[in-house]
Amino acid sequence: MGRVTSLDDLPLRDDLRGLTPYGAPQAPLPVALNVNENTHPVPEAVVSDILDDVALALSDVNRYPDREFTGLREAFAGYLGHELAPEQIWAGNGSNEVLQHILQAFAGPGRTVFGFGPTYSMYPLLTRGTGATWVAGTREDDYTITAEDAAAQVAAADPDVVLLCTPNNPTGTPLGLDVVEAVYEAARGIVVVDEAYQEFAPKDAASALTLLAGRPRLAISRTMSKAFAFAGARVGYLAADPAFIDALRLVRLPYHLSALTQAAATAALRSADVMLAMVDEIVEQRDRISATLEALGYTPHPSWSNFVLFGGVEKPQELWQALYDRGVLIRDVGIPNHLRVSAGTEAETTAFLDALASIGSAS
Structure with a gap:
């Protein structure tokens, strides 16, 4: 039996050839x-609470976890505020998986995903991994974007999904809510605002969560990796219209959030004031x-x-x-x-x- 020595020896998808992983x-x-x-x-008192909840979850770990992660969604809705209901919340194993769910549902082969470069390096990788085409827009020399320019670029590209990172990674640049509104109006498809670093913004900085009402194609993504010091736990989440959440159920793997993950994240959210x-x-x-x-x-x-x-x-x-x-x-x-x-x-x-x-x- 011959030994496989490189990717060239495997029937890899043509659109993945030549790419490099994160x-x-x-x-x-x-x-x-x-x-x-x-x-x-993570503070020791919170670690103790998390261990208690994880131990309790372990006693029932022979059973599949709650597929709808009901308690965790309630906790995220409470943390985010803005009168969000649990049915407007989705979660995954890190915000990258949440974004992947979005692209699996709304992008894919023959579709395009747009973002203003330079931006988060995983966006193109997730896009290509789901079979879609990445289209990069441009920013000003100081990495800012005006609402007028953003809308014009989106209208010209006519993408199926727009990814807006604010504050932007790797530049740290904030994005005005007027830009989000303008992009939403110019786009025919999904608009995702990635607020992974929102907790580090000035305390009076408005979140795009304030724009959700009446915008069913808009989603706001967050993570517990940064402000919550939970990078190793792999927990990301988003808020959107309930119909948007239904679309993500079509592509998620069964029981994708383990009982241990749900228990740890819920316990951490109970101590949000200490964690933050x-x-x-x-x-x-x-x-x-x-x-x-x-x-x-x-x-x-x-x-x-x-x-x-x-x-x-x-x-x-x-x-x-x-x-x-x-x-x-x-x-x-x-x-x-x-x-x-x-x-x-x-x-x-x-x-x-x-x-x-x-x-x-x-x-």
């Missing part, structure tokens, strides 16, 4: 600030990073997220490697003369800034 570097360095994790551990207490510290470290980067001659972009994209990097790969050699892992996101760093704990942030200063200023 590949954020993983390295056992002391300070990892490259994938926008919340580096703060760390957000203020992360924002403080983010702003500290921006101020120090500027003092060192770099160009940090305004950020409403838990990370900072900074320009003025003459040789990004060399700077990335120099930081790596000093035990600090950040991210090269492929934007010329830019790198991105997540805001960590005070100690991690200090380690990054000290390492950067030891290398020398941008000028």
Whole structure:
């Protein structure tokens, strides 16, 4: 029997040939600030509550979980507010799976998905993985988008699905609600607002959740990975019209959310005030990073997220490697003369800034 040695030896889908999988570097360095994790551990009191609920779920783990994850949907509706009902909530194993469900239901072969680049690197991968075609729009030089320009680009592209990331990854740029409204009016298909980093925005910043009423083609996606420090638990969710939720049921796998996941997430949501207490510290470290980067001659972009994209990097790969050699892992996101760093704990942030200063200023 011959041994398969490469993808070329397999009957892979033609539209997947030549693609590369998601590949954020993983390295056992002391300070990892490259994938926008919340580096703060879950508070011990919350860990104890989660363990109690998971233990209870384990006693019945021989049975399939609640396919409709009823209790978790009620908890998400309560957390989000805006008079949302549980039937307007969907959840999955991370927001990537939630987005995949949307594309499986509304995109697919012969259809197009549109987003304003640069934006979240998983959007094109999810699009191509579901057989659809990715179409990239453009932003201003400072990564902002006006409502007029956004609507014009969407109207010209005429996509089946529009993905709007706000605050945007990897730039941290917020998107005005007027842009969301304009895009919705210009689009004939689905519009998804990805608010994965919304908890790090200014407290008075309005969420696109305020736009849901009367817009059945609109969905607002969130995650527990960032503000809730739940990246390893893999829990994402969205709010939309109940009919939109019905569409996602057509493509989800049976019992896709385990009983243990449901129990852990529900327990964490009960302690939302404790879990979110760390957000203020992360924002403080983010702003500290921006101020120090500027003092060192770099160009940090305004950020409403838990990370900072900074320009003025003459040789990004060399700077990335120099930081790596000093035990600090950040991210090269492929934007010329830019790198991105997540805001960590005070100690991690200090380690990054000290390492950067030891290398020398941008000028």
